[in-house]
Amino acid sequence: MTLSTLWVVAEPAGDGLSTTSLELLSAARGLATTVAAVTWGPGDHAAQAGEYGASTLYSVGDLGGALPGVPVAAALAALVAAGAPDAILVPASYDGRDIAGRLSARLDRPVLTNVTGLADDGGLATEHPIFGGTQVVRARFTAQGPGIVVVRAKSFAAESAGGAPASVQAAPTGELGPQGAARITASHVEERTGPKLEDAAVVVSGGRGLGEAAAYAMVEELARLLHGAPGASRAIVDAGWVPYAYQVGQTGKTVKPSVYLACGISGATQHMVGMKGSKNIVAVNKDPDAPIFQIADLGIVGDVHKVLPALIEALKSR
Amino acid sequence: MNVVVCVKQIPDPAAPASLDPSFNLDRSGKLILDEADTYGVEMALQLVDAAGGGEVTIVSMGSAADVAGLRTALAMGAAKAVIVSDDGLRGTDALGTAKVLAAVIRRDLPDLVLCATESSDGYTGTLPVQLAELLGLPSITFAKAVRIADGTVRVDRQTEAGYDEVSAPLPAVVTVTAGVVEPRYASFKGIMAAKSKPVEILSVADLGLAGEVGSAGARQAITSVEAAEARQAGEKHVDDGDGAQKIVEFLESLKVL
Ligand SMILES: Cc1cc2nc3c(=O)[nH]c(=O)nc-3n(C[C@H](O)[C@H](O)[C@H](O)COP(=O)(O)OP(=O)(O)OC[C@H]3O[C@@H](n4cnc5c(N)ncnc54)[C@H](O)[C@@H]3O)c2cc1C
Ligand SMILES: Nc1ncnc2c1ncn2[C@@H]1O[C@H](COP(=O)(O)O)[C@@H](O)[C@H]1O
Numbered sequence: 247m248t249l250s251t252l253w254v255v256a257e258p259a260g261d262g263l264s265t266t267s268l269e270l271l272s273a274a275r276g277l278a279t280t281v282a283a284v285t286w287g288p289g290d291h292a293a294q295a296g297e298y299g300a301s302t303l304y305s306v307g308d309l310g311g312a313l314p315g316v317p318v319a320a321a322l323a324a325l326v327a328a329g330a331p332d333a334i335l336v337p338a339s340y341d342g343r344d345i346a347g348r349l350s351a352r353l354d355r356p357v358l359t360n361v362t363g364l365a366d367d368g369g370l371a372t373e374h375p376i377f378g379g380t381q382v383v384r385a386r387f388t389a390q391g392p393g394i395v396v397v398r399a400k401s402f403a404a405e406s407a408g409g410a411p412a413s414v415q416a417a418p419t420g421e422l423g424p425q426g427a428a429r430i431t432a433s434h435v436e437e438r439t440g441p442k443l444e445d446a447a448v449v450v451s452g453g454r455g456l457g458e459a460a461a462y463a464m465v466e467e468l469a470r471l472l473h474g475a476p477g478a479s480r481a482i483v484d485a486g487w488v489p490y491a492y493q494v495g496q497t498g499k500t501v502k503p504s505v506y507l508a509c510g511i512s513g514a515t516q517h518m519v520g521m522k523g524s525k526n527i528v529a530v531n532k533d534p535d536a537p538i539f540q541i542a543d544l545g546i547v548g549d550v551h552k553v554l555p556a557l558i559e560a561l562k563s564r
Numbered sequence: 565m566n567v568v569v570c571v572k573q574i575p576d577p578a579a580p581a582s583l584d585p586s587f588n589l590d591r592s593g594k595l596i597l598d599e600a601d602t603y604g605v606e607m608a609l610q611l612v613d614a615a616g617g618g619e620v621t622i623v624s625m626g627s628a629a630d631v632a633g634l635r636t637a638l639a640m641g642a643a644k645a646v647i648v649s650d651d652g653l654r655g656t657d658a659l660g661t662a663k664v665l666a667a668v669i670r671r672d673l674p675d676l677v678l679c680a681t682e683s684s685d686g687y688t689g690t691l692p693v694q695l696a697e698l699l700g701l702p703s704i705t706f707a708k709a710v711r712i713a714d715g716t717v718r719v720d721r722q723t724e725a726g727y728d729e730v731s732a733p734l735p736a737v738v739t740v741t742a743g744v745v746e747p748r749y750a751s752f753k754g755i756m757a758a759k760s761k762p763v764e765i766l767s768v769a770d771l772g773l774a775g776e777v778g779s780a781g782a783r784q785a786i787t788s789v790e791a792a793e794a795r796q797a798g799e800k801h802v803d804d805g806d807g808a809q810k811i812v813e814f815l816e817s818l819k820v821l
Contacts, residue, residue: 339724348693351698356657356784382792387783388783425700428702428704428732429730430729431718434727483743491722496687497682522795541795541797542797542800544799552803557807
């Protein structure tokens with residue numbers, strides 16, 4: 247290993263750290279001798295961070311309602327000033343991107359984004375899918391100082407290494423100035439049952455081919471019957487049929503379920519980049535030339551209004 | 565209230581994209597206003613309208629050989645545009661671009677700076693926050709709704725679980741997601757008026773940034789570009805009333821059922 251130290255921004259989610267954070271910790275410990283994690287919020291994540299490979303957990307503590315971007319980047323910048331790692335790995339999430347951007351400007355260091363692979367080639371090399379994942383770009387940092395790398399979810403497997411709890415150190419933010427003035431005044435949780443889109447073993451997604459918002463109920467019903475999660479193409483998110491959180495693709499979620507069922511989705515490159523890592527792909531589309539069929543293990547050329555109700559009946563009667 | 569909207573002119577995403585020999589996206593063809601930025605332009609126009617005064621300024625960096633994309637934003641109703649165009653800027657990374665945009669915006673700081681959450685061709689999604697940090701301003705990303713009152717911007721911000729209400733004092737930087745507002749189509753009158761609205765073209769030297777930005781200042785390099793592993797198509801079956809049964813059998817073979 248030529249990399250000595252990697253830091254991972256470990257984002258709190260629910261009671262623990264986010265799945266992507268655990269994926270990054272798992273990847274980091276295969277690349278560098280020493281891994282440290284940086285987290286925030288009231289939770290105690292020392293055991294989990296240690297289990298996945300961090301020896302030290304820097305904790306920024308309670309943010310007092312501030313959006314994480316500014317305070318976490320400020321704390322990271324102070325830590326870097328005291329001793330820089332080779333690179334800082336950040337999950338590609340709402341807050342992760344804020345932290346990476348703020349830190350980049352503070353340290354005057356570039357960010358490499360949309361990373362889906364990491365390698366050690368005598369320094370940290372990154373992989374980025376481009377043109378809808380049809381090509382892969384490899385890149386690296388060329389100047390001194392820690393690289394900031396924003397990594398997409400599901401790029402690595404989250405695997406426990408059974409490590410001892412990380413030793414916790416406080417990471418103060420210092421004075422934040424006007425930048426730090428954004429405050430969360432209320433949080434709204436949208437009720438959702440069943441597994442999360444990113445974690446589901448089965449994902450059933452709907453697209454514009456459903457014809458109208460009401461037809462999305464078939465997708466939800468199928469997801470429920472298959473103990474999976476419903477997803478969507480951007481076309482129907484933009485049309486307001488379903489929330490943005492359902493979107494699969496370049497600007498949405500990356501999913502890798504064991505079965506992905508695409509209903510009335512054409513298979514634009516920007517959609518496929520978010521789901522072509524699925525183990526098995528089933529597509530229902532009335533156009534025999536729809537690009538989605540090029541990657542489907544089973545393609546049904548047919549009308550969603552016929553195939554989906556029949557499928558729902560068949561599953562119900564089992 | 566004055567609003568700056570940062571917009572990018574990009575090659576038509578519907579046309580096949582390619583990289584030039586130095587691994588930069590080929591932008592030699594026709595450029596259009598990034599669709600992702602039309603939401604910011606619309607949002608800015610609505611906010612200025614609601615405030616009862618002020619104007620919308622479009623700020624961009626990139627080639628000024630074609631400013632049709634900027635004219636689109638002007639035709640929608642923005643008052644003027646500024647574009648920084650300089651051969652020396654080729655290969656500039658997001659942070660370099662943020663430095664350039666910050667230098668323009670700082671000349672006459674508005675109440676609000678709007679960006680898209682990410683551009684359609686670069687999609688780093690980091691530039692707006694880098695810009696906010698360089699300007700010393702608070703930022704709220706992933707806005708689904710934006711309201712302004714009493715010198716405060718209030719945003720419904722998309723989260724994993726739903727959304728947060730977030731507020732910040734102005735001036736501030738906000739990024740808006742697609743679909744938040746319905747971008748207006750420019751009227752014929754708007755298109756005609758846009759032809760005579762000012763488009764200021766600046767160089768890096770005009771901004772006093774020579775040597776600080778551009779590929780000389782870039783600190784990352786692409787080492788290779790390769791075709792990704794392709795996925796093979798499997799069985800294709802024309803539904804004849806048996807499509808659902810085919811799917812059930814496939815799921816059974818995978819032990820999902
Ligand atoms: C920068 C950028 C980022 C993007 N990011 C994303 C992203 O993250 N995710 C994403 O999904 N898209 C993304 N897109 C949009 C993408 O390019 C496509 O526009 C979108 O995926 C199309 O959605 P769709 O397949 O539902 O709709 P369409 O492309 O309109 O396809 C509808 C399909 O339904 C079929 N159909 C119609 N009626 C029926 C019927 N009765 N039965 C069966 N089939 C039927 C049609 O044959 C067609 O193939 C992005 C685009 C850009 C430019
Ligand atoms: N060259 C540019 N000129 C003006 N604005 C830009 C430029 N690049 C990015 N932006 C703004 O930053 C947003 C995010 O871009 P990106 O970081 O490329 O995903 C864009 O939607 C624009 O609002």
